[in-house]
Every structure is written in structure tokens, then in C-alpha cells.
Amino acid sequence: MYDLVIRNGKVVDGTGAPAYDADIAVKGNRIVKIGKVTEGAREEVDATGKVVSPGFIDPHTHFDAQLLWDGCAKPALAHGVTTIVPGNCSLSLAPLKAKHRMKLVGMFNQIEEMPLKAFKEGVVWDWETFSEYITRIRKGLAINVAPLVGHSVIRLWVMNEAATERTATDAEIAEMQGVLRECLDAGAAGLSTSYVDMDEKLLPVPSRYADAREVEALASVLGEYGRVLQIVPEFYDSDLTIARLDQLAELSLKYNIPTTFSPLFMNADNVDAVNRVMARVDEQFARGARVWPQVQTRPIDISFSFSVPSLLFMRFPSWYRIMRFGTPEEIIAFFSDADNRKKLIPEVAPLQGLWPTLVLRHVETDANQKYVGKTLKEIAELRNTTPIEAMMDLSVEEGLEAHFLSAGMGHNDDAKVAGLLNHPHVHIGASDGGAHILSFSTYGDTGYLFSHFVRDLNLMTVELAVKKITSDTAAIWGIPDRGLLKEGMIADIAVFDLSTIARGEEKFVNDVPGDGHRYVRDSHGVDTVIVGGGIAWSEAEGYQDVRGEVLPGVREMAAA
Amino acid sequence: MPVAQLSRVRKSILPLIEDDWSSIANRELPDLSEKDGVSSLQSWNLHVYMRAAARMGTGSNDILPSDVIFIEPPLAHG
Ligand SMILES: [Zn+2]
Numbered sequence: 001m002y003d004l005v006i007r008n009g010k011v012v013d014g015t016g017a018p019a020y021d022a023d024i025a026v027k028g029n030r031i032v033k034i035g036k037v038t039e040g041a042r043e044e045v046d047a048t049g050k051v052v053s054p055g056f057i058d059p060h061t062h063f064d065a066q067l068l069w070d071g072c073a074k075p076a077l078a079h080g081v082t083t084i085v086p087g088n089c090s091l092s093l094a095p096l097k098a099k100h101r102m103k104l105v106g107m108f109n110q111i112e113e114m115p116l117k118a119f120k121e122g123v124v125w126d127w128e129t130f131s132e133y134i135t136r137i138r139k140g141l142a143i144n145v146a147p148l149v150g151h152s153v154i155r156l157w158v159m160n161e162a163a164t165e166r167t168a169t170d171a172e173i174a175e176m177q178g179v180l181r182e183c184l185d186a187g188a189a190g191l192s193t194s195y196v197d198m199d200e201k202l203l204p205v206p207s208r209y210a211d212a213r214e215v216e217a218l219a220s221v222l223g224e225y226g227r228v229l230q231i232v233p234e235f236y237d238s239d240l241t242i243a244r245l246d247q248l249a250e251l252s253l254k255y256n257i258p259t260t261f262s263p264l265f266m267n268a269d270n271v272d273a274v275n276r277v278m279a280r281v282d283e284q285f286a287r288g289a290r291v292w293p294q295v296q297t298r299p300i301d302i303s304f305s306f307s308v309p310s311l312l313f314m315r316f317p318s319w320y321r322i323m324r325f326g327t328p329e330e331i332i333a334f335f336s337d338a339d340n341r342k343k344l345i346p347e348v349a350p351l352q353g354l355w356p357t358l359v360l361r362h363v364e365t366d367a368n369q370k371y372v373g374k375t376l377k378e379i380a381e382l383r384n385t386t387p388i389e390a391m392m393d394l395s396v397e398e399g400l401e402a403h404f405l406s407a408g409m410g411h412n413d414d415a416k417v418a419g420l421l422n423h424p425h426v427h428i429g430a431s432d433g434g435a436h437i438l439s440f441s442t443y444g445d446t447g448y449l450f451s452h453f454v455r456d457l458n459l460m461t462v463e464l465a466v467k468k469i470t471s472d473t474a475a476i477w478g479i480p481d482r483g484l485l486k487e488g489m490i491a492d493i494a495v496f497d498l499s500t501i502a503r504g505e506e507k508f509v510n511d512v513p514g515d516g517h518r519y520v521r522d523s524h525g526v527d528t529v530i531v532g533g534g535i536a537w538s539e540a541e542g543y544q545d546v547r548g549e550v551l552p553g554v555r556e557m558a559a560a
Numbered sequence: 561m562p563v564a565q566l567s568r569v570r571k572s573i574l575p576l577i578e579d580d581w582s583s584i585a586n587r588e589l590p591d592l593s594e595k596d597g598v599s600s601l602q603s604w605n606l607h608v609y610m611r612a613a614a615r616m617g618t619g620s621n622d623i624l625p626s627d628v629i630f631i632e633p634p635l636a637h638g
Contacts (some may be wrong), residue, residue, distance in 0.1 A: 167577050167625045195626055204624055211625035212574040234607060234628070243572045243628040272637065283566050 002041035003027050004533060006495060009047030013485040014054040014471040016463050024052060026491040029533040029547065034487060043535065045528050047495050051462065054470035054483050055082025055492035055529065056446045057146075060230075060262055060294055061433035062086060062112045064093045064147075069122045069513055071140035072536070072543050075443050076433055079503070079523040080494035082531050083482065083551060084433060087148030089232050090194035090207040094133030094149070095157050095179060101125055104153065106200030110324075112435035113308065115516045122513025131186035134550050141548030142536050144492065146479055148230060149183040151193035151218065155206040163206035164199070173217045180221045187550045189477060190228030191218055195244065197232065202324070216251065223255030228477055231261045238273035242280050249289035258476050262294035262430040266417050267410040274420070281425050292427035292476055295420050297449040299412035301440050303361065303506070303519055306331055307400040308438045316347045328400050335392045345388055354406055355380075355387035360394065362403035362508060368394060376404070403508065414452070418459035421449070421468070427476055428468045437518035444503025444521035451502035451525075462498060479551050493530040501525030572630045580621050588631040604630040 004026040010019045011034065023037035056079070063073045064086040073084055086092070091111065096104055105119045127133045130149055137145065155163040158175045168176065180191060193207045193215065222229055229251065233244035241261075248259040266274050277293065284291050304310035309323040322334050334340050358376045363369060371379045371394070376387040383390055394402040411417060420426050431445045446469055453460045474483025481490045504522035512518050529537040534545030573588060585597025592600065602609045608627050623629065 208624050208626045211577060215626075237607060239570045239572075239630065239634060240607060240628055242569050246569070247574070276637070279567075280569065287565065
């Protein structure tokens with residue numbers, strides 16, 4: 001008698017080998033048989049006509065805060081994601097001294113667009129060390145978590161205010177190495193750092209005050225454990241990206257560690273630049289360095305309202321400053337003032353090309369419902385004004401709750417993006433899951449990979465797509481016993497229908513603590529998601545078993 | 561494996577402690593006067609120079625300890 005049997009599925013096992021028909025039997029948390037299973041089980045899943053694959057691993061997320069109130073990382077689990085990596089981009093929620101909490105919340109708010117209110121109302125701050133944070137999130141964990149520790153946070157722990165003022169002394173670097181060791185012993189999957197991000201005061205984050213010798217000292221500690229270094233390079237410039245990946249390659253070779261960087265976008269105007277970056281990646285791999293560029297599957301769509309600062313306006317100082325530092329009342333007054341408008345309008349001239357495609361997606365008042373779904377250009381014609389004035393007028397009329405969507409802003413040339421996704425040295429990821437919740441949905445990138453690139457465009461095989469987001473990811477991140485359907489492996493499994501799998505429409509929901517909102521996408525075509533041998537989510541019954549673990553696990557466990 | 565196997569990319573350095581435009585110019589561009597060296601570096605490193613101009617920098621020194629500093633102009637591509 002087995003605990004669980006998945007019958008009659010098409011097994012895509014994560015190795016890249018052709019799919020085959022088989023049943024899969026599970027005992028406890030492990031796969032014990034793949035083939036014809038005649039014996040019964042306590043629980044059965046009928047996978048007739050469906051793909052059975054390893055659970056997906058999402059290597060670039062910011063679920064750090066959400067995990068404190070939601071151990072499923074909803075809706076990631078429902079999309080078939082069974083393991084997430086939070087703590088990217090130099091930011092994690094531990095280790096963190098009580099006196100630095102609001103500083104870190106400010107950084108999360110600025111960089112990842114996590115609302116301040118969610119931290120204030122959704123979080124009981126009862127940890128300081130990384131180990132205490134892990135203990136805290138482990139309760140109620142339904143999804144596996146392979147957490148990175150953030151370089152900016154380690155720096156803050158050791159150097160306090162000086163973390164954003166200067167390079168570290170030798171003694172401080174030694175102390176940071178000790179703190180990193182403690183985090184790795186407590187289960188951290190690696191270290192993240194950033195070369196581009198700005199804090200809540202629009203000043204560089206702590207990790208940007210580290211010199212190369214500090215980064216190397218931390219990489220040497222990662223080398224003791226063979227764990228990952230993740231960075232955000234200056235992705236807007238290919239020469240800078242190449243200089244960073246060369247820096248990573250040297251660290252990878254010297255300390256024998258895997259490294260990864262993101263984002264890497266393929267746009268109409270940067271094809272040659274991306275090709276140059278990829279040629280360099282190939283050369284570095286040929287030397288034996290592991291430098292994995294992470295590429296996201298979805299195109300860049302940005303939603304915005306003027307109630308929160310938006311990425312879209314970061315380049316336009318007058319707009320960004322009022323959005324970042326103004327109260328709603330101040331922003332409304334600012335937009336209503338004719339003199340201000342004279343200054344604001346010319347500044348966003350580079351956005352000219354957007355107006356014909358920028359769509360009004362949500363308003364609060366009845367009077368403006370008639371414009372929802374129309375482009376700003378169409379609305380401007382109806383209202384006898386210009387698109388940009390219409391955008392400001394609507395925002396004022398709606399108390400800033402007029403929401404706009406700018407779709408297909410980049411990374412949307414299917415053939416070119418598919419070329420990247422198929423590349424053997426490209427690591428598929430970079431979803432940013434759990435971040436930017438008021439700008440776009442960061443969930444469902446795996447559904448989009450299968451619906452768009454595999455099924456609709458036929459630009460990738462299902463076997464390769466599965467391999468790229470399961471066994472490749474587990475291998476890059478050193479996550480043992482997962483990412484493959486093989487006897488003896490842990491039973492993290494996704495059952496989905498290749499003819500219907502997709503990311504749902506983006507929708508604005510109210511499920512963030514502090515009465516907050518976010519953009520999400522439901523999963524379509526995913527039938528059952530199994531974590532550690534238990535059904536964690538099914539289309540029929542929703543969220544169920546709670547068997548998530550912290551990976552790769554505390555050191556003693558990994559060694560045992 | 562030797563670095564020589566890598567193709568040529570634009571030359572850059574990572575700053576040493578206390579490095580600023582002048583010290584980098586003197587070390588990396590010894591054939592130029594300090595003044596010419598500094599202005600060359602600034603023109604090749606707008607990602608640093610523009611940030612300082614926008615007062616998004618670090619106080620007295622424009623250069624962050626983590627910055628990549630190019631010590632030559634962009635290579636011709638294509
Ligand atoms: Zn990120």
C-alpha cells in the first residue's frame with residue numbers, strides 16, 4: 001500500500017528525455033516507483049491526458065515578507081512552483097537587529113515595492129538572527145524555501161550607519177564572514193548582492209559601498225559551503241554587465257562557487273548587446289566558470305497608478321520625487337496646478353510612444369467607468385484634451401486610484417526571447433515573485449513558458465522547458481534530491497494539462513495585510529501540486545498539505 | 561585556464577580603497593596629465609559621473625567602492 005499514486009500520466013522527468021507513460025508511487029516524502037503500479041494507495045491522482053513533471057523551482061523571488069503571513073507563497077504554489085528562492089538583490093529579512101527594522105522596511109518598499117503598511121500590520125517582529133527567521137517561517141510552510149541572505153543586510157548588522165558611508169575595515173570584513181557562516185549554517189542557500197539598487201532616500205544600498213576585497217572575502221566563505229552568489233549587475237549597459245560577469249567568473253573559478261546574475265532582457269534595441277553578453281558567458285563557461293544569466297519568460301508589462309511610486313517614472317525626476325515623497329493630497333494638489341503641469345509634461349516626452357497603447361484598467365467612480373479598457377489616446381480624444389493631461393485629470397478625479405497598464409514594453413520579441421530561453425547557459429527565472437506587487441504580477445511565468453513558447457509558438461520542447469525550471473535549477477543551486485522524477489528522489493511534483501496550462505489574466509486583489517492590494521494571476525491548467533509527497537494544492541480542493549522545507553537545509557542535515 | 565583565451569573586452573578596474581578620479585587617472589593612465597586623465601575617465605564612466613551630478617552619490621568622492629571604472633573608451637563593435 002503506497003501513500004500516493006499518480007496514475008496514467010505522461011512523465012516528463014526533468015532530464016530532458018522524451019516523455020513516457022507511467023504511474024508514480026510515493027511512500028512518505030519519496031518517489032519509490034515509476035512504471036506500472038498495480039498496488040493501491042491511500043490517495044490517488046488521475047493524471048490521464050496530463051503531464052507529470054518535477055515541481056518547478058523559482059530562483060529569483062522576494063517572498064521574504066509574504067512568508068511571514070502566507071506559507072504557500074500564494075499563488076506561486078498553485079502555478080506548480082514547489083520551491084522558491086527569496087532574499088535576492090542584497091535584501092533579506094535576516095539577520096536584522098531591532099534598531100534596523102524600519103531602515104530595511106524602507107529599502108524593501110523602495111526597491112521591491114512592498115507596501116509599508118503590510119510590514120506594519122502583517123509582521124510580528126520576533127527574530128533577529130537568520131536562524132530565528134528560519135524557525136519563524138518554517139511554521140506553516142507549504143512550499144519549499146531556499147533562502148539567500150542579503151549582503152546589504154549583513155553589512156547593516158556589522159557596520160550600522162557606516163554601512164552606507166564607507167568601505168569596511170579588515171575587522172569588519174572578518175565579522176561579516178562570521179555572520180555569513182552563521183547564516184549558511186542555519187540554512188541559507190547563498191548570498192545576494194546588488195550594484196544598482198537605491199534605498200528609501202534614493203541613495204545607494206549598503207552593498208554598493210563594498211569594495212572588491214569585501215565581496216571576495218564573502219565569496220570565499222561561500223566557497224567553504226559551495227553555495228551561490230547572486231548579483232544584480234548594471235543591466236542597462238552591456239559593457240558593465242560583461243565587467244560584472246567577468247568579476248563573477250573569477251570568483252566562481254577561485255572559490256568553486258555557482259554565480260548568477262539578473263535581469264537580462266532582450267529588446268528590439270539591444271539584440272547585439274545581449275548577444276555580446278551571451279558570447280562572454282559562453283567563453284567563461286568554457287573556462288570552467290559558472291556564471292548563469294537569469295532570463296524571465298514574460299514580457300515587460302507595467303501597471304501603475306499615482307498612489308504609489310512607479311518604476312515607469314523613475315527616469316523623470318519631477319514625477320518620481322512627488323510620487324516618492326508626496327502624500328496623496330500633495331500629489332493631487334501638485335497635478336491640479338497648471339504651473340506644475342507646464343514642468344511635468346515636457347519631462348515625460350520620451351513616453352510619447354506609449355500613449356496609443358497605455359490602457360486605463362481600473363477606476364473607482366461611476367462617472368469614469370465608461371473609459372475603462374480604452375487607451376489614453378482614445379480617452380483624450382473623447383475628453384478633448386491630450387493623453388498626458390487626461391492621465392493627470394483622471395488621477396485627480398479618482399483620488400489617484402486610476403490604474404493604467406502599459407503592455408509589451410520590452411522583452412517581447414518571441415523568437416529572440418525563445419532563442420535565449422533555449423540557450424544551454426541561460427537559467428530561466430527572474431520572476432521577482434512577491435515583489436513589485438503594485439506594478440505587475442510576478443506569478444505565472446512558468447504557465448506562460450508552457451502556454452506561449454511550448455504550446456502556441458512551438459519554439460521550445462516541453463521536455464526542455466521542464467528541465468530548465470526543475471533539474472537545471474536544482475543543479476545550479478545545489479538543491480539535493482529534487483528537480484527530477486526518479487526513484488529515491490523527494491516527491492515534489494506538478495501535474496498539468498499542456499493543452500490548457502496558462503497564466504490567468506492579471507487582476508488586482510485585496511489580500512495584503514494592512515488592507516493592501518496587489519496584482520496577481522491565477523493558474524490555469526495546473527491540476528495537482530505535490531510537495532514532499534503531500535498534495536499541497538489541487539484545482540479541485542485548493543491549498544491542503546503543509547510539508548514545505550527550508551533547502552538545502554541546515555548544514556548538519558545536508559551532511560547526514 | 562589562462563585568461564588569454566578570453567576575447568578582448570573593454571578594459572575596466574574595480575577601485576582600490578580611497579580611490580578617486582585623480583588616483584585612478586595617475587595609476588591607470590600614466591601617459592596623460594592628471595587633468596586629462598580625469599576628464600577622460602569621467603567621459604568613459606557616465607554611469608558614475610552622471611550619478612554624482614544628480615547628487616545621488618556618496619558625498620565627497622563620486623566613486624562608490626563597488627563601481628566598475630572603465631579605463632578606455634568603448635570598443636568598436638560589429
Ligand atoms: Zn529582485
